[in-house]
Amino acid sequence: MEKSRRRFLKVAGITALGVGAKPTWDVLASDSSHDASQPKVKKGDKALSAEQWAMVIDTRKFTSEEDLHPIIEACHKTHNVPDFLDEEHEDYKPANKRHEIKWIWPEEYKHAFPSLENHHVNDRVKALPFLVMCNHCENPACVKACPTKATFKRDDGIVLMDFHRCIGCRFCMAACPYGSRSFNFRDPRPYIKDRNPEFPTRMKGVVEKCNFCAERLAVGKMPACVEASNGAIAFGDLNDHESEVSKWLSENFTIRRKPGLGTGPALYYIV
């Protein structure tokens, strides 16, 4: 009687051990076998890559703000940026100015380059419209300010936003010394005239900015503004000595916005 109870307990114990170990074993076994038929993700075959993307804008090729309009429009159309200042819109109010969303816009010299401002700039530069946008800084202040890591710096130097993580706290806007970021105070959709179905819009409550056309680089295209600039903007890898930006930089004197702040803008201007 007693012997058989001992036997029973032993067998039951070993069985329980075996049953309990099976799921663990399965997990370990499946983890170590990487078979080829697992789904994968990869970059597209035509994707462009760089160590640090950079842009050089040759402002000598612009004379008036008119010259910048096609470039701005190309960008804003590609990315479904709303135009709250469209006076033909049925709900247009002058106060819409406060809600403006800017990815790329014209700026006067004294505002774009306040730290280089001297009272006797020549007339040409004084009148020149400067095309400004996110500088995709080497040392971006916005990335440090973001509490959710919605803004981050990619390996190729692009300072990108993950709209899915943006909580709309606007710390990044306070941190950015260039005013490159805009907050969606309202639903942008009614103010997008010809929308591009391939790119998502944004919604009320998130911040947005220029993305250096990450979605176009991924399929082998140059940024929309570069394409629309008729050769006034060069784009390429700063660390590649053969690239167009490197050539322009070695042949011309260039300036960057607010260099004293140490953010290291990746946008250079030939004046």
Add this chain to the structure above:
Amino acid sequence: MPDQKQMYDKGKVVAGLVIFVVLITFPFWYNHLKAAPAPQLELTKKAQAAKNCVRSKDYMKAEHMQLLDVWRESVVRNGERVYVNEEGKEFNMSLTNTCLDCHSNKAEFCDRCHNYASVNPYCWDCHIDNPKEKK
């Protein structure tokens, strides 16, 4: 010892018990009676021609939200935009440009099931859900 355990007010007690049981089980049989039939999903011509989804039907049914999460993480944060499934077929990882290219009848497909399951994805605040229409 006959009739030692007599039940007083038998009628009232039993009636009370019946009412109690009916009330306490109300949610179950009420839901059972009005349970909506599972929705009929419609596949577009394009989807029918393709025969297969990105992954198997069972996987899609149960895991499409996880798949989409992997897609957006991969696209936005890692810059990897191409998905290769088990059969080696490649897809551009895009909600609007891929899922809704085959399932362009969002109302009769995604929405019908989501309404049934009472889920309301907020993705469409940004992602365009009627790409063919010129707003």
